Amino acid sequence: MNSKFPGRGGRPANMLWLGAIFLVLACQFSATSAESGAPVPPEKFSDDYYKVYGTPDLTVSLDSYRLYQGEKSSLYLTVANRGRVTSFQVNEEPGANRREEIIAAQKEQELEKLRTTAQDVSVRLRAENESAIDITRSVAYPGNIREGQTSARLEFPIEAYENAAPGLYRIYADLNYTYQRDVSVEGDEDRPESPDVFYWYQPLSQTLPFDLIVERHSLAEFAILNTSPQTLSAGSEDNVVKIAIKNVGSEAAKDLVARLVPESGIYVAVDESPIPILEPGEEAELIYKLDVSKDAVPGKKYRLTVNFEFSDRFRDHLTDWENAYLSIEQDGAGRSAAWALLLLLPAGLIIAVKNRDKIKGKIKDRS
Numbered sequence: 001m002n003s004k005f006p007g008r009g010g011r012p013a014n015m016l017w018l019g020a021i022f023l024v025l026a027c028q029f030s031a032t033s034a035e036s037g038a039p040v041p042p043e044k045f046s047d048d049y050y051k052v053y054g055t056p057d058l059t060v061s062l063d064s065y066r067l068y069q070g071e072k073s074s075l076y077l078t079v080a081n082r083g084r085v086t087s088f089q090v091n092e093e094p095g096a097n098r099r100e101e102i103i104a105a106q107k108e109q110e111l112e113k114l115r116t117t118a119q120d121v122s123v124r125l126r127a128e129n130e131s132a133i134d135i136t137r138s139v140a141y142p143g144n145i146r147e148g149q150t151s152a153r154l155e156f157p158i159e160a161y162e163n164a165a166p167g168l169y170r171i172y173a174d175l176n177y178t179y180q181r182d183v184s185v186e187g188d189e190d191r192p193e194s195p196d197v198f199y200w201y202q203p204l205s206q207t208l209p210f211d212l213i214v215e216r217h218s219l220a221e222f223a224i225l226n227t228s229p230q231t232l233s234a235g236s237e238d239n240v241v242k243i244a245i246k247n248v249g250s251e252a253a254k255d256l257v258a259r260l261v262p263e264s265g266i267y268v269a270v271d272e273s274p275i276p277i278l279e280p281g282e283e284a285e286l287i288y289k290l291d292v293s294k295d296a297v298p299g300k301k302y303r304l305t306v307n308f309e310f311s312d313r314f315r316d317h318l319t320d321w322e323n324a325y326l327s328i329e330q331d332g333a334g335r336s337a338a339w340a341l342l343l344l345l346p347a348g349l350i351i352a353v354k355n356r357d358k359i360k361g362k363i364k365d366r367s
Helices: 007-036 041-045 099-116 332-366
Strands: 050-053 058-062 066-068 071-081 087-090 118-127 133-135 139-145 154-160 167-186 196-215 222-228 231-233 239-247 253-262 266-270 272-278 283-292 301-311 318-329
Touching: 050 099, 058 118, 058 167, 058 196, 066 071, 066 154, 071 118, 071 139, 099 167, 118 133, 133 167, 139 154, 222 301, 222 318, 231 283, 239 253, 239 301, 239 318, 253 266, 253 283, 272 283
Parallel strands: 066 196, 231 318
Antiparallel strands: 050 087, 058 071, 071 154, 118 139, 118 167, 133 154, 167 196, 222 239, 239 283, 253 272, 253 301, 266 283, 301 318
């Protein structure tokens, strides 16, 4: 008699039985998964062949630590990995006659060396004072950096605002990466040449501070007015050349030294022209002594770069530069020969005309 749970009361009872059965099965399935599934890393790597200690250690360096007020520029940064293996210990020896274990141990020892490689590195720059410094593109990805390796140069466009006060500004480089915390290799006697490899990766991060120097461009500014003389002869020596300059800025330049750097073909005997102070709107004359190569090209304009080194009321060791130009003409001997040729040319023409008239007269008399 199958009416032990007759009527409507039978369905709830059946559902209770089904629920109990599913609960038991679920518990059994969960227990089986815990035993046969992927264990947590310490369980997998506790009995591997070797234990290696050490991590990546990243450092950053910049090409330049200097910025100017109101100027857009770029920081060029490189990342170096100075990490190293600090200790290496044997956890378990492979069986002497177990080929698959020997191969697995050798493989594990080789892979353990990659522990100090920083993988998938990202670099993010951030300014402590964002109201003064704007890092336009703040993140770069140099990839993997092995122990002892330096990354390629990473470019970070940056700007110091016009109102940024001169001084030091703290920048932080946030480095994020992963590293191989451990590796375990298990041999298989059925395929000893192809052991199973298990990796344990762990994320790491470093924050490295450095300081940028924000400076202001000087308000002293120079312009070249003229050069005297404007031409020199090829092969000439001890030429005194005067270059007139003016401070067209709004700040006085103190302890001004103007060094002349000419283009190849012109040589400087006296290359400095010092000026104690050049006030705004004031003019001065720079005096140099130049020699010209005999191989200098006549008719060519040669560039003379004037490098200014000076101080203003805010800073020392300021620099600026402007260009002046000189033309080269033929040397004296060449000009004399040219003049002689020009003087002889009319005389030659006169003689040729006279000879022509004599020849015509003789022909006329014979006829």
